[in-house]
Amino acid sequence: MTQNVSVIGLGKLGASMAGAFASRGFNVVGVDVNQRSIDLVNEGHAPVQETDLEEYISQNKERIRATLSHEDAVLNSDISFVIVPTPSDEKGSFSLQYAEWAFKEIGKALAKKSTYHNVVLTSTVLPGATRQGLIPILERESGKKAGVDFGVCYSPEFIALGSIIRDFLNPDFTLIGEFDERSGAMLEDIYSRAMVNHQKSARMSLENAELTKISVNTFVTTKITFANMLAEICEKLPGGDVDVVSNALGLDARIGRKYLTGAIGYGGPCFPRDNVALTYIAKELGVEAEIASTTDGMNRSIAAKVADRLIPMVKPGSTVAVLGLSYKPFSHVTEESQGVYVARQLSKHGVRVVAYDPMSNEMSLDDLRRDFVVLDSIKECLAQAEAVLITTPDPAFKDLAAADFKNEWAEVLVFDFWRTLREQLKDAPGIKYVGIGTSEDDAANTARLKKLWWGNDGESNGASGK
Ligand SMILES: NC(=O)c1ccc[n+]([C@@H]2O[C@H](COP(=O)([O-])OP(=O)(O)OC[C@H]3O[C@@H](n4cnc5c(N)ncnc54)[C@H](O)[C@@H]3O)[C@@H](O)[C@H]2O)c1
Structure with a gap:
């Protein structure tokens, strides 16, 4: 039962994860390429701005240290969470350049390690990236075999900026893409001890987990865009009110009220790019992801x-x-x-x-x-x-x-x-x-509906179905 974890990348997610693990009694070694982040963490300070992070790092500083050395981190922990940037590239895919570099360094360290180590990719990537893009780097640099000498998982977090620590410790579920049973079981055990409010783990193949991650954001943005469409329709109905409609829709257990407030579109560092990425990967696989591309197009307009x-x-x-x-x-x-x-x-x-x-x-x-x-x-x-x-x-x-x-x-x-x-x-x-989302002019909206149902001459027309 391991208590020693390392976190590679001490940015918004990684530093928050380091503070959260330490608060639950884990010993954490953090790695970053930025000396200033290392110094701040070693002095007991947050390296980035995020809610409660300063307190989580300072109050648990005896269990957190940071280093520039991937080798130090791998040799002094049993599991490494890699949470480096995966910026969007010009095709709409996620670039693996930072992850490749981190995996190369981890692979070199694995070559020097005699005990089992689990490597968990947490950064957002597209299906195939972990198995096809990154595991070969670990095997090449370490001279060892995944599933034999070391484990690999893909396990992204479902967090929002501003509540990363709370969201990490209280997830709706934990998503575990596993190379093999052993690596998945080890990660599930760690999560079961780290999470305050541990709900179910969904364990699956690496590729299914990679798809699940971007599907969550894509589905949520589709819901937001649907609510925005309802808002536009409500503006054209006498007494139209998107809140009334959304509140009622939200009572249906199949739909739910969250993210159904018609307003203005979504933004931020994750939502928009995930629709673009899903569109890209689907196309590469010969599938038209029209819902994702339409959602993105509507949001951008x-x-x-x-x-x-x-x-x-x-x-x-x-x-x-x-x-x-x-x-x-x-x-x-x-x-x-x-x-x-x-x-x-x-x-x-x-x-x-x-x-x-x-x-x-x-x-x-x-x-x-x-x-x-x-x-x-x-x-x-x-x-x-x-x-x-x-x-x-x-x-x-x-x-x-x-x-x-x-x-x-x-x-x-x-x-x-x-x-x-x-x-x-x-x-x-x-x-x-x-x-926005409420009737803009009741009289005009009534007249428009009346015309639709009765025509200009007061005779019923086709729209009424009579
Ligand atoms: N920010 C979000 O809201 C959010 C939400 C879900 C998922 N994600 C995903 O999480 C990942 C990280 O996001 P973030 O917002 O924490 O990024 P960030 O830019 O805040 O932090 C990344 C950190 O990684 C460090 N780094 C880069 N290369 C490294 C290497 N080889 N070794 C060690 N450290 C290295 C950087 O110096 C930086 O401190 C991305 O894949 C992102 O898509 C982000």
């Missing part, structure tokens, strides 16, 4: 659609405020964020865009500031905006009142994607409130 809808509603040269630049509340990550995409799209149309995010102090803003203005407060944004777009459901936007939107413009247009301010703003004088 949102910013342009928002701009096309908003531009005719504002005066030329006016200022538009975008509240929310991160891809989700409490995050400083702006990668593939809809707020940023919308702000850029509006700028392209010649609108002056001012933006604010509660986390902007922690964001890298240089790139964003080339396209629009980022201000220090909501107040500064609202003081000048003829139109305001609220792109994330951040609680910081929840307490805004109609009076906060008053400025030189006689009427301020508010696009509220998450309907955060619906009660406060929908009938407020001086505000034209657009609650």
Whole structure:
């Protein structure tokens, strides 16, 4: 029963995993290629920013050490979790260049090891990558055989940035792709002792696990996109309200309510790229993954659609405020964020865009500031905006009142994607409130439906089926 684990790659996931394992009594050796990360961990500090990570590392520092040496880590642990970047490449696949280098170093260390060692790839990869791309490197460098001298698993985590440690320790299930029974059983035993709330393990082949990992994100994004489609339909129905529809749909046990809130599209470092990757691998296998490619296409078209809808509603040269630049509340990550995409799209149309995010102090803003203005407060944004777009459901936007939107413009247009301010703003004088996913004009929507069912002349037509 091993207590000694190593984690290769001390980034957002790896450092969190190291802190989480140590908090559960495991001895952890962390490896990174970045000396500063090593120094920080050895001083008892988090090498990256993530919720609770500083406390997990500092409070368990007697059980965590970090090194630049893969050999040191492999020789002083029984299992290594490899959690290095696998960036998307130009084809839409995930590049293995960092993983290949890590596996090469691990293979060299395995050559010097006489006892069994399990190598677990945690980074996101596509089907075939572990067995075809990485195991041969381990065998070549070590001169040993997988399944005989060492074990191999593919076991990704299902975590969200901002709650990585909590998600890691309390998974819905653990996914174990195994080269053989022995490596899978060893990993399952470790998880059963590491997880606070250990649910089922799903054990399977490496390839099935690789597909399962990207399928989770692809399915969730499909659900988000479906809800966004419902939101658009609701805007065309008298009294239409996507929350009412989603709440009811969520009661069906086959569907569930999570990720079914029609609003604006998804973003961040994982969701968008996983649809692209699934589309790519399916095509390479001779399968058209139309759901994944359509979901991706619909998500990427949102910013342009928002701009096309908003531009005719504002005066030329006016200022538009975008509240929310991160891809989700409490995050400083702006990668593939809809707020940023919308702000850029509006700028392209010649609108002056001012933006604010509660986390902007922690964001890298240089790139964003080339396209629009980022201000220090909501107040500064609202003081000048003829139109305001609220792109994330951040609680910081929840307490805004109609009076906060008053400025030189006689009427301020508010696009509220998450309907955060619906009660406060929908009938407020001086505000034209657009609650995304709710009926935009009951009278016009009623007339449209009436025409569909009864035609222009009041005679029933085909749509009624009469
Ligand atoms: N960030 C997420 O939300 C998320 C979610 C699920 C899965 N993933 C996957 O997890 C993996 C890691 O993501 P991350 O966000 O932690 O990345 P990250 O960039 O934050 O960290 C990666 C770390 O690996 C180090 N590294 C690179 N090559 C190395 C090597 N050969 N040996 C040792 N260390 C090395 C880097 O210096 C860096 O510290 C990726 O495959 C990603 O797709 C990420």
